[in-house]
Amino acid sequence: MNTLSSQIESLLFVSAKALSLKNIAEVVKAPLEEVEYAAEELVERYKGAVSGVQIIRHAQSLQMVSAPENAKVIQEFIKDETTGELSRPSLETLTIIAYRGPIAKLDIDRIRGVNCSLILRNLMLRGLIEGKVKKETQETYYSVTIDFIRFLGLNDVAELPDYDRLHQDDTIDRVLAGAEPNL
Amino acid sequence: MNTLSSQIESLLFVSAKALSLKNIAEVVKAPLEEVEYAAEELVERYKGAVSGVQIIRHAQSLQMVSAPENAKVIQEFIKDETTGELSRPSLETLTIIAYRGPIAKLDIDRIRGVNCSLILRNLMLRGLIEGKVKKETQETYYSVTIDFIRFLGLNDVAELPDYDRLHQDDTIDRVLAGAEPNL
Amino acid sequence: MIIQLDKFQGPLSLLLQLIEKEEMDIAEVSLAKIADQYIAYLKTVECNNPEEMADFLVVAAKLLLIKAKALLPFLQPEEEEEIEEFEQQLRMYQEFLEASKKIQAMLSEHRFMFARPFNRKAIVGIGKQFSPPKLLTKDALGSVFSELLTRLRPAQELLREETLERKIHIEERILAIQNSLIKQASIGFNKIVAEAQNNTEIIVSFLALLELVRMREVTVGQGELFGEIEISRV
Numbered sequence: 001m002n003t004l005s006s007q008i009e010s011l012l013f014v015s016a017k018a019l020s021l022k023n024i025a026e027v028v029k030a031p032l033e034e035v036e037y038a039a040e041e042l043v044e045r046y047k048g049a050v051s052g053v054q055i056i057r058h059a060q061s062l063q064m065v066s067a068p069e070n071a072k073v074i075q076e077f078i079k080d081e082t083t084g085e086l087s088r089p090s091l092e093t094l095t096i097i098a099y100r101g102p103i104a105k106l107d108i109d110r111i112r113g114v115n116c117s118l119i120l121r122n123l124m125l126r127g128l129i130e131g132k133v134k135k136e137t138q139e140t141y142y143s144v145t146i147d148f149i150r151f152l153g154l155n156d157v158a159e160l161p162d163y164d165r166l167h168q169d170d171t172i173d174r175v176l177a178g179a180e181p182n183l
Numbered sequence: 184m185n186t187l188s189s190q191i192e193s194l195l196f197v198s199a200k201a202l203s204l205k206n207i208a209e210v211v212k213a214p215l216e217e218v219e220y221a222a223e224e225l226v227e228r229y230k231g232a233v234s235g236v237q238i239i240r241h242a243q244s245l246q247m248v249s250a251p252e253n254a255k256v257i258q259e260f261i262k263d264e265t266t267g268e269l270s271r272p273s274l275e276t277l278t279i280i281a282y283r284g285p286i287a288k289l290d291i292d293r294i295r296g297v298n299c300s301l302i303l304r305n306l307m308l309r310g311l312i313e314g315k316v317k318k319e320t321q322e323t324y325y326s327v328t329i330d331f332i333r334f335l336g337l338n339d340v341a342e343l344p345d346y347d348r349l350h351q352d353d354t355i356d357r358v359l360a361g362a363e364p365n366l
Numbered sequence: 367m368i369i370q371l372d373k374f375q376g377p378l379s380l381l382l383q384l385i386e387k388e389e390m391d392i393a394e395v396s397l398a399k400i401a402d403q404y405i406a407y408l409k410t411v412e413c414n415n416p417e418e419m420a421d422f423l424v425v426a427a428k429l430l431l432i433k434a435k436a437l438l439p440f441l442q443p444e445e446e447e448e449i450e451e452f453e454q455q456l457r458m459y460q461e462f463l464e465a466s467k468k469i470q471a472m473l474s475e476h477r478f479m480f481a482r483p484f485n486r487k488a489i490v491g492i493g494k495q496f497s498p499p500k501l502l503t504k505d506a507l508g509s510v511f512s513e514l515l516t517r518l519r520p521a522q523e524l525l526r527e528e529t530l531e532r533k534i535h536i537e538e539r540i541l542a543i544q545n546s547l548i549k550q551a552s553i554g555f556n557k558i559v560a561e562a563q564n565n566t567e568i569i570v571s572f573l574a575l576l577e578l579v580r581m582r583e584v585t586v587g588q589g590e591l592f593g594e595i596e597i598s599r600v
Contacts, residue, residue, distance in 0.1 A: 009235025010253035011260055013196075014489060016482035017301060027260045052192025053236070054479060068477035069186075070193035075478065077210050078197055084473040088466075089375055095466035111459060114376035114421045127298030152469070153477025161468050166461060199485040261489060265497035274502075278511040294518070304484045310496035330496045335504040344508030354515045 004030055004038045008062070012055065018063035018146045047155055057156050058146045068153030084151055093119045094144065097129055098157055099166040102141035187213055187221045191245070195238060201246035265309045276302045277327070280312050281340055282349050285324035288314075290359055377425035378459045380407065392456050394449060398436040401429035405577070409536070420566055427569055428452050430576055539574035547584065547599045555586075555595035 007028045011019060025035040039062055046055045052070055056063045066074050075082070086094065089112075096111050097103060108116050120142065123129040128148045131140040149157055157163070190211045195202060208218040222245055229238045235250050249257060269277065276299055279291055291299050303325065306312045311331045314323040332340060340346065384403050390396035405426055432449050482488075539558075546553050555575065562568045575597065578584045587596045 006233060006235040006250060007253050007256045010249040010257060011235075013236045013247075013482075014249050014257050015260065016484055016488070017304065023263075027263055028256055050189060052189040052194075053196050056479065063481060064196075065479035065481050066193040066196050067189060068479050070190050071476050071478040071480075073190050073211055074193055074197055074480050075476075077194060078480065078483065080478075080480070082478060084476060084478070086470075086473070091466045091470055092379075092462065095469050096462050098469070099462070099465060110455070111462060112376055113378040113425060113455070113459065115417060121296060124297045125292050127300060130297070150479045150481065152472050153475070153479055154472075160465075162465065166465060193480075197480050197482055199483065199488045265490075265495065268499040268501055274506075274510050275514055278507045278514065281507055282511050294514075307484070307486055308489060309498065311498060328496075331498060334496075334498045335502075335507070337504060342504075344505055345512070349508070349511055349515070352515055354518050358518050 002038070004028065004034060005042050008035070008038055008042060009064075012062055012064040016064075018056075018058070018061040020061045022060070024062070043155060054155060056146055056149050056154070058149050059143060061146060063146050063150075065150055071153070082151070089116075089119055090123060094123060094128060094148065097123075097142050098144045098148070098160060099163065101129075101143035101157075102132065103143075104139050104141055106139075108142065185221070187211065187217060188225050191218070191221055191225055192247075195245055195247040198247075201241060201244040203244045205243070207245070261308075264305060272299075273302050273305060277306055277311060279355075280306075280325045281327045281343060282346070283355065284312075284326035284340070285315065286326075287322050287324055289322070291325065293359055294355055377422045378456060379463070380404065380422070381425060381429075381456065382460055382463065392453055392460065394432055394436070394453065397429060397453070397456075398433045401426075401433040402580070404429055405573075416566075423566070423569060423573065426573060430573065434576075536570055536574050536577065539571045540577060543571075543574055543578060543597065544583070547597070552596055552598040555597060558597070 008024055011024060011027060021032060021035050021039055025032045028035065043055045043057050046053065052067050054065055054067050056065055092112060093108060093116055096108055105116065105120060124131060127145055129142050130145050131142050133140050144157060154160065191207055194207060194210060204215060204218050204222060208215045211218065226238050226240050235253055237248050237250050239246050239248055275295065276291060279294055280286060288303065307314065310328055312325050313328050314325050316323050327340060337343065381400065381404060384400050385392060385396055388400065408422055408426060431445060435445060435449065543558055546558065559568045559571050562571065575586065579586060583600055584597050585600055
């Protein structure tokens, strides 16, 4: 393995949080493309090896985490009490955001047919989703966080069942384009 | 790799300090001999691979550490994380802790409407705030550090501008009282 | 009926539950059939949040449109499109509902992945390191906190205002129409909604009217396209 991969590995290990590829490129002083390529390789290598350590990739960020099959042992060791339980409306909203994020609040409301403000606020507080304001329109777009992906035991949100189909289902775009503004 | 090695790897990963083989054997509920054998194998495997993460063995203890040859990059990363001015969200979080500390993490999250874990972590890293765990509830309460108070040229947080009025303003109490219980 | 209506679950969820109960697919015919059930069910629900009720009523209005079209097949193509879109919306919601069940199954397997806990010493080393933002002053702290308090304040008042909003019940509007028809044999729909304060009130009045037609208490007639709707006692 080359130096760059090794440096990325060390950084992810020491930082103990998600790091953006941009941030990594700045620290290791390498072109973003090279970092992207090395990161890709690293994620695949960890996935391929049956290892107790894994790397999650999400929204141009990487995070080093423990392997999902050891969840029980680790949870006991660090006395973590996460149950993964969510109310049905929260689960529905999270599902839509996971498959379609970044997605505007209005579009989430349209898909569910109800105003989701309270649920979104709660999911933000729990750190399961995050909102980013788009400068041009001042509209907030929501995505799931790496923390949510950690609970699914996946390396990437794109590994969700039926991801490709639901991610770009064109009926969604049709509904969103044609939906009434007041719904 | 077998399950036991993978479990040991995960444990070493999430543990900040060295773990004794005895301790590991208790957590994974396996005989000490087996743990010793798997540990030996693990150490050898890491030695053989050029990796940014290493496992070192001291007598009867194991610890996962970053590779020493990447020390310079790690230094660069820490410098990056701990220099420069604060972002607006970080600044807001810091003032909430300054005027309302000691304050529980959940309350900070509720006031700001988003999960503040990463911000709190960065403020701690820079030595601006510190957390203390309340024994009864196991909840962490945050306050600004003495270093930070002195840096501002003060002896006590109560000397902050308009402290009495701002500290007692009931706006925040109302926000916290009206906060939704977790869904 | 054993359908559970969770506080936030919403109208589409209710509609899908009704369709599944009848073992039907999402199609115009089944939606027309389900319209009455949906509205009957709404009546049994205690809802004291007008906004939430409005979401349910929007769907009720769409169902009634679909039902009306089933009875009067010569409706405009514009409405045809709206119905098609609504069917698509419902199908899409159903897809996400299915996906959410899979996600729930994944979560219940407890395959959580854990990050290393934050440990200052592990990052900074044993040496104590204090790195303040050099330009930050105590006055800046004061003004940032004041601004934060100001921002938090209006949101509170806005919330209180909303709870004062008037609620409109279909029953109320049905009663109003029935009362108007006591004094006279027929009345125009525009008279009924003359004092309506918002669109929701007009929609609810229209739903009330449709309900009265369904109950065969009144008949309605319209002389020309977009003309006044005349309501007459049966």
